[in-house]
Amino acid sequence: MSGIRACNSELLALGLTLPGFVERSKTIASLPSLGLLTLAGMTPPEHQLTYLEIEDIRHFELWDSLCGHDLVAISSYSAQIDEAYELAAFLKRNGIQVVMGGVHVSHLPDEALVYCSSVIIGEGENVWTQVIEDAGVRLLKSRYGQLGKNFDLDDAPMPRFELLDYDKYNRLTVQTSRGCPHRCEFCASSINLTLQYKQKPDHKVLEEIDRIRDLWPKPFIEFADDNSFVNRSYWKRLLPELAKRKIRWFAETDISVGQDEELLDMMREAGCAQVLIGLESTDPNTLNGLEQKRNWKYRQLEHYQASIGAIQSHGITVNGCFILGLDGQDASVFDAVFEYVKTGRLYEVQITLLTAFPGTPLYERLSKEGRLIEPRNWKKCTLFDVNFTPSHMTVDELERGFMDLGQRLYNSEFTDWRRRQFFEMRKTRTNS
DSSP states (O other): OOEEEEOOOHHHHHHOOHHHHHHHHHHTTTOOHHHHHHHHHHSSTTOOOOOOOOOOOSSSGGGGGGGGGSEEEOOOGGGHHHHHHHHHHHHHHHOEEEESSHHHHHHOHHHHHHHSEEEEEEEGGHHHHHHHHHTTTTOOOOOOOOTTTOOOOGGOOOOOGGGGGGGSOEEEEOSSSSSOOOOOOOOGGGGGTOOOOOOOOOHHHHHHHHHHHHHSOOOEEOOOOOTTTTHHHHHHHHHHHHHHTEEEEEEEOOOOGGHHHHOOOOOOOOTEEEEEEEEOOHHHHHHHHTBTTHHHHHHHHHHHHHHHHHHHHTEEEEEEEEEEEETTOOOOOOHHHHHHHHHHSSSSEEEOOOOOTTTSSSHHHHHEEEEEEEOOGGGTTTTTOOOOOSSSSSSSHHHHHHHHHHHHHHHHHHHHHHHHHHHHHHHHHOOO
């Protein structure tokens, strides 16, 4: 269960007409669950496996098609967790063993166990073979695993990419690392499952890419890392091998990648099309303390514009991400972000609302401060719905300002202008 969702019907209707928003929405919605494919890769060969997206069985009457299975594993994000629970409960009532996992379930296992047979807490690879054995004799335990228990990526299995119907996807995911050296207050990614940043051996990454290429000629790869280029020496070994495979790819990273000219040259030669960077804010006051270990993002703000220019001049587009509703932001933030995007000539831009996800330091803090709106309404954990009380504006001001900024950023005229600027930047470097 994945994809972009929103409870705000006005915003959702607006988003469906905005080209920049629609493109990224379709991309995210079409990404398969690498977690489930990875567990499938650990499943002994005597078992028959099926991979399904929720869209494959969206209609309730099609849920009966799952009732011939001995075990169903469900992975979901917070925004869709209620639908996941509904499906799990239906299967459990029909005698099917149901196991659930992921970040949301790992932090709220008691909630999930109301609906399913068993939960996996933390990294699923640690316990999956035991889950399979227990399910085989219908003796599933209620809980497997624990938060913080480390899985060594040296032992990472080959995901079962062949289970996918490739016509449904415009890109496939490969993971080179797990975790992040930064600790942003709002982050609900893999850092909430693993305590350390760890790297998958480069030969395993290449084997996965080669497997995808065997199944799907000329693939587009999305590296499913929270922060890809932390280990520069690793990537400078990997990139020449990627270049030989003539693929195009996308990665998420921090802004420091723009300060390494050699790395940027190698990335472009290896087929990097775009990097997504969490810029978060244009204001030092709202960045201060957002990254909780070393206040890293606050100290990097002065390098933002130069790094964006360096990356894009190498022919790699930047998708710059901004969060609206951070503590200290007032209604002036919307104009500030628009002007920053224009000045920086960002090829792509992503705006989201600050969202309190369960298990994050942000959720804990806002809960203590009494600022959560409907604290367990997970449907609003979409990044596009307000689920807390902002510090320096009203909920209505935040919602209205967000929609207005979205219209300005994603309309066809400004989107086309941003993309022309990118090609000018690239041409300038090529001719120099």
